[in-house]
Amino acid sequence: MSVVGRRRSCQHDPSRPVAQWPPHITESWMETTTTDRKRKALLVLRIVVSLAMLGVLFLQVDDVAFSEVIPPWSAGNGLWLLGAATLTFVGIGVSAARWHQVLAALGVHARWRHLFSHYLAGQFVSNVLPTTIGGDVLRVSRLSRETGLGPSTFASVVLERLSGWIVLPLITFSGLALNPGLRGLGRASTVATAIALVTLVGLMGVVIFVADKRLLGRFTSSEGWQRFVGAVHLGVDGMRRRPTDAMAVLAVGIGYQLVLVLAALMAAQALHIPQVGLTALLVFMPAVLIIQVLPIGISGLGLREGAFVLFLKPLGVPAEKAIALGLLLYLLNLVTSLPGAGAFALGNRRRAGAPGGQVPR
Template sequence: MSDPHRPTNFGPREGNGDEPRLAEIASVSVEGLIDAVETAGTGRERRYRWALPLRIAVSLLMLGVLWWKFPEIDWGDLIPSWSRDTILWLLAATAMTFFGIALSAIRWQAVLRALGLRERLRMLVPLYFAGQFVSNVLPTTIGGDVLRVSRLSKMNGEPETTFASVALERLTGWLVLPLITLFGLAINPGLRQLGRATLLALAVALVTLVALIIVLLAANHPRLGGRFASTEGWRRFVNSIHRSITELRRQPIAALSILTAGLVYQIALCLTALMVAAALGFSWLGLTALLAFYPAVLILQVLPIGIAGLGVRESAFVLFLVPLGVPAEKAVALGLVLYVINVVASLAGAPVFAMGGRRSSMAV
């Protein structure tokens, strides 16, 4: 049986110290994340290369559908009308985005500590920004997770536990998204009477919540999650999630703090969207509408059918916000400006990404 604490193979390949190429990280799925940690550099991940041009085409197609469905859109209105207030709102939204990324790193640290790994924020925050850089440049939000697992496991020599920490950090963040949607719909009765918009938001929330509960129960079940305990290869990563969930059950205070951090982070994202809405001239939308609908947008944009959610995010905003009286071009602009702000914030991770694994000598 292989050593459960051996360093991951993801990272240096053939002794030359190169990171996996961008195209190879770009299109991995959840299964691909496990494969990437276990078998990066092999032919297994090359089968995904076709996904990059396909997802770019899908994003362009979805934006084209918006143009066809809403011919009255004045695409010139996608650019905010510049004024002092506009600039201040956009700067505030950018600052809130930086805060949200730092908060995510704090949540990741809490998960790692619950699993017995004490990593410093001065290491985790740059890694998280590097992951955001990859996720916003490449056509999938999971590429940054691959990078985080790769870099941190090279530093601590704990690939399975590191993988589990990233998976649980993601799962706990996703767990609060449908709850926020349900809360927003509950406190604002008017949002429950918007036809397709209400039904879609409710369906996305319930399906996501049920799916996550099933995943967590299955991973925690001794016969389902535990059946991988004595196997090698990628299955040991599944076993690490099983053991990690079991460990979190023994630490309810730690689990609650992780969920609370996830809740604060998602609310920060909603506040960011409200600031951008103010910059675009429709702050009257209010926070409750974004609490109800923005989590559904965040869930939908992760679907691997476009590049960095482009097209999916804007289409979802149109579907959810137009019934509230937001002009279609403003709804599209909201999605595009949020994407640009995320790209700008994630550029802080570009130097760390470019440095490769050379930070592995940093003190832990």
């Protein structure tokens, strides 16, 4: 049989019944179909869980008129909402700047506008599209094609996320220091402080684990998926050796979280929640951000609103107002993610290995 004939015999005709496909193709098709079904089932389950949590929250709220939860439209409310939306969108740009700072510390050169485009596309995927593929995966994929440095790009996204988490407990402790009265709010103060302490200790453990040469350090010369793990170790080790770069990354991370706090403050003003001040959000907003990323539900729906009810109730905020604040922040994230549709659709057309990438120092 000729080479062409052998190749044709290895291929399958999609019009043929599945039972007549070659065994290896049938098994691959069945595995892919099963995986897709599991992903769709998991997505549906997460949506149901989110709706159930929101339903439980609303059942705890007394009969309240819609007008009491959402104040009448006015020019003042519109300006507060516009300010909150603007800051939420600015936060995406600051996130791209944080990513840019991490890449610079790793010795990988990328243009901020490209990173901003990738971040926008990632936000669109995470907040708008009903998919189990996260925005971080999209960012790694697109920047890897642009720079040709897959492991370093993967490490940059991991370290960028890690730096964002590290500053959250610091902001909570700063808020408690600025307003000591927030320390005596019972369960709300206890839970926020506990979340900050557990997060900080946990992240310190992760950094020590990743930086240990005997653990992840042994993967720096490996091939395959292990080289991605080794790249994260090299990144952390590089940050440790260059504290100035590390402090610059943390500074941008703090700026990003403060932008989110100010956006939440404006959203609270738009909803006429005067009890929520700047220091209260400094203390409780980081805890809300940590809680809402738990892999329960979809996009933090239900978790975020429940957390706001817990933290804002001691301040005199009605449960329905706290739920409304959580839902408004979700809608703001959703709306500001929509411009990422264009970046997602256009994709990354730069050739792999294009000039601009360098091996980490």
